[in-house]
Amino acid sequence: MSRNRPTIYDIAKLANTSTATVSRVLNDTGYPVKEELKKRVIKAAKELNYTPNLVGRHLKTSKSNDIGVIVPSISNPYYSLLVNGVENVARKRGYNILLCNSHRDPQREKDYLESLYQKQVEGIIISSITSDTEYIKKLQINGLKIAAFDQDIDLDCNKVNFDYYRGGCIAAQYLIDRGHRDIGFISAPLTRYSRKELFRGFADTLKINNIAIKKDLIKISEFEEETEDQTYEYKNGKQLVQQIIKKGNIPSAIFCINDMTAFGVIQGLQKNHIQIPQDVSVMGFDNITISEIINPSLTTIDQCTHEMGSLAAEVLINNIEDENKKYISTMLQPTLVVRNSTK
Amino acid sequence: MSRNRPTIYDIAKLANTSTATVSRVLNDTGYPVKEELKKRVIKAAKELNYTPNLVGRHLKTSKSNDIGVIVPSISNPYYSLLVNGVENVARKRGYNILLCNSHRDPQREKDYLESLYQKQVEGIIISSITSDTEYIKKLQINGLKIAAFDQDIDLDCNKVNFDYYRGGCIAAQYLIDRGHRDIGFISAPLTRYSRKELFRGFADTLKINNIAIKKDLIKISEFEEETEDQTYEYKNGKQLVQQIIKKGNIPSAIFCINDMTAFGVIQGLQKNHIQIPQDVSVMGFDNITISEIINPSLTTIDQCTHEMGSLAAEVLINNIEDENKKYISTMLQPTLVVRNSTK
DNA sequence: CTGAAAGCGCTAACAG
DNA sequence: CTGTTAGCGCTTTCAG
Numbered sequence A, B: 001m002s003r004n005r006p007t008i009y010d011i012a013k014l015a016n017t018s019t020a021t022v023s024r025v026l027n028d029t030g031y032p033v034k035e036e037l038k039k040r041v042i043k044a045a046k047e048l049n050y051t052p053n054l055v056g057r058h059l060k061t062s063k064s065n066d067i068g069v070i071v072p073s074i075s076n077p078y079y080s081l082l083v084n085g086v087e088n089v090a091r092k093r094g095y096n097i098l099l100c101n102s103h104r105d106p107q108r109e110k111d112y113l114e115s116l117y118q119k120q121v122e123g124i125i126i127s128s129i130t131s132d133t134e135y136i137k138k139l140q141i142n143g144l145k146i147a148a149f150d151q152d153i154d155l156d157c158n159k160v161n162f163d164y165y166r167g168g169c170i171a172a173q174y175l176i177d178r179g180h181r182d183i184g185f186i187s188a189p190l191t192r193y194s195r196k197e198l199f200r201g202f203a204d205t206l207k208i209n210n211i212a213i214k215k216d217l218i219k220i221s222e223f224e225e226e227t228e229d230q231t232y233e234y235k236n237g238k239q240l241v242q243q244i245i246k247k248g249n250i251p252s253a254i255f256c257i258n259d260m261t262a263f264g265v266i267q268g269l270q271k272n273h274i275q276i277p278q279d280v281s282v283m284g285f286d287n288i289t290i291s292e293i294i295n296p297s298l299t300t301i302d303q304c305t306h307e308m309g310s311l312a313a314e315v316l317i318n319n320i321e322d323e324n325k326k327y328i329s330t331m332l333q334p335t336l337v338v339r340n341s342t343k
Numbered sequence C: 001c002t003g004a005a006a007g008c009g010c011t012a013a014c015a016g
Numbered sequence D: 001c002t003g004t005t006a007g008c009g010c011t012t013t014c015a016g
Helices: A008-015 A019-026 A035-048 A054-061 A077-092 A106-118 A134-141 A164-177 A193-208 A231-247 A259-271 A305-321 B008-015 B019-026 B035-048 B054-061 B077-092 B106-118 B134-141 B164-177 B193-208 B231-247 B259-271 B305-321
Strands: A066-071 A096-101 A123-126 A145-149 A158-162 A183-187 A218-220 A253-256 A281-283 A300-302 A329-332 A335-337 B066-071 B096-101 B123-126 B145-149 B158-162 B183-187 B218-220 B253-256 B281-283 B300-302 B329-332 B335-337
Touching: A008 A019, A008 A035, A019 A035, A054 B054, A066 A077, A066 A106, A066 A305, A077 A096, A077 A305, A096 A106, A096 B096, A106 A123, A106 A134, A123 A305, A134 A145, A145 A305, A158 A305, A164 A183, A164 A193, A164 A253, A164 A281, A164 A300, A164 A335, A183 A193, A183 A231, A183 A259, A218 A231, A231 A253, A231 A259, A253 A259, A259 A281, A305 A329, B008 B019, B008 B035, B019 B035, B066 B077, B066 B106, B066 B305, B077 B096, B077 B305, B096 B106, B106 B123, B106 B134, B123 B305, B134 B145, B145 B305, B158 B305, B164 B183, B164 B193, B164 B253, B164 B281, B164 B300, B164 B335, B183 B193, B183 B231, B183 B259, B218 B231, B231 B253, B231 B259, B253 B259, B259 B281, B305 B329
Parallel strands: A066 A096, A066 A123, A123 A145, A145 A158, A158 A329, A183 A218, A183 A253, A253 A281, B066 B096, B066 B123, B123 B145, B145 B158, B158 B329, B183 B218, B183 B253, B253 B281
Antiparallel strands: A300 A335, B300 B335
16 A cells, blocks of 8 residues: 655656656657666656656646536536537547536536636636626636537637527428418426527517417426436426317427427327327427437437537637637537428 | 736735745634734735635645546436435535546546546546456555445445345346236346346346246347447337337236336337236336336336445545545345336 | 756745 | 745756
8 A cells, every 4th residue: 555656756766867857758758868768767667656646747837738617417418418529629639628517506606617717727618507707707817718608608708609599490480381380389497598599589480470479389387497317308398288288279389498398298299199290290409319219209400519519629728729819609500300200 | 817826925925924824814724823914814815816726735735635436428317316426425525526437438447547546536436347457456556545336346445336136136026926927128238247137136036936038038139339328228128129029929027127228118119009017017227217207107126326326425535534444345225116117 | 968956836844 | 923944746947
């Protein structure tokens, strides 16, 4: 149980040289070191089972090669995909990611921001759920690089957003083009930017096409129960469609705030022996993987989630490596994915 | 853009005192400092918008308060729950977690182990997917504390395991007790400890009850496609049950390797207008949240996943804080959860 | 080509 | 009560 890990000093002693040389050899800098000495150092390092202490290096170089990633939930497949995108790019460019799960709790989000900052990460990629950006602004003043993705945020920083409004438009237009006039909408509360925009796009498009929005067909729950997985969305979809069915005024198509909600809606309809898409068309939003395999497969809007993650990483790292880079703001565009749940 | 963050030295200068005093005040150690001076320091710190540099502290104290967590997949609801358990305990006891997703890749697992070690984490909680434990052993020799959970591992360390064998027994016995004699088994390849044990328990219990294992009813896929979410399991269940149906020899009950597979099986059966549980009883394993809300709700075996995570954290932190603590090995017990998918 | 030495930000003896 | 100082492990001038 050798509690004291060997340091370059130990290696230097064993190889009968200086710490400077050891550092030069081990880091494989181009610096000229005689072949024989180099070998001695490497041998000594191996013998001692040496591993560098990143903390020491970090303090000296003030380069951690870490970037923090804060998301509201990691089990949500949407965010998993996002994080994967970030991870791949970060790895490729030589950065590690420190992944934090805010659990949709503003306090936790702030705690993590602070903790990451104190750990001297090079930058932070965040899907923020708070509206109080004062704290983040303070960190920016102190030189921390921020990239915000997924949710909109009142902050001057790198941004990778998604055009939810157009997503809503595309969905509505698609259903209208297929001849639907009685179109329902089922959602969790419109408390987030993404949901608000989506609904706005949906509603505007109906209006433009002179289709009345029937209040009975717009079902938005009042409260939201935050779960780590998305079971709430599922339950909510199932419950709300039940309410519509009960009233007897069944629409010919239903647009759901996301795929998980759509699954709930499909289950609810099937339970009542309503056929999809023969009786009712159902449309989701997100294009998570399971949408493709469920039966019937789900017509939905793709968010290119993975790309959003990799783009955010790309932009942030560029900003880290080029101090003077201007902030970049990107708006990713939705794509329609037609499958078997609509006709 | 003040690139240079203020240090305690800056505070000392501004407050006209020494770094020692600043450190004492800011860390709120009980050390006596005159009230007036204390106030001056705090004021200066606030004025400079000071945040401690954890890297400096860490190097000095050789205490990082970080523990690493390595899991095969973060989006899998099973592991999310596990991580949540770890996170809660860690927070409570003053540790941060560094979460790593090995993506079931042995190389990534090793990379993360190394990186965490070099970052000087206090300990690592791991659900390892590799069988080559040589590297981990090396780290242990250098003083790193390890707790293994979820999967069995050939390593002398803290362990939090789950009694998969008994889980398989309980499931089989339950179905037998309900009068079932033709019992099917559907699974991904038995490549992991957990799956092997589960099947062993299942098979042994049939044998003990003098029930023949019918090869036609045991469907185990040969290859596994690793996806970040568990869509593979779902697809696999659906496909394999299809094969059973085609042969026409339909069992009265099917035990599935996990809940996601069971969902696939249920879908496959329903597609063929086979009613659950009237025609066939379906049983899962895991008790993930969605099992409760799906229709029919799923009879399954609970793994107390969250508890497993918190226990692992508890045990590891005890070991970190008390150097001489002996390794603890715990075996969590399964519980039967009866719902509506069996009769 | 090699080594001595400074110093990153912080804490903790130790001395006063 | 307060300050001086050493040093955690590492990289990097600078001098030889």
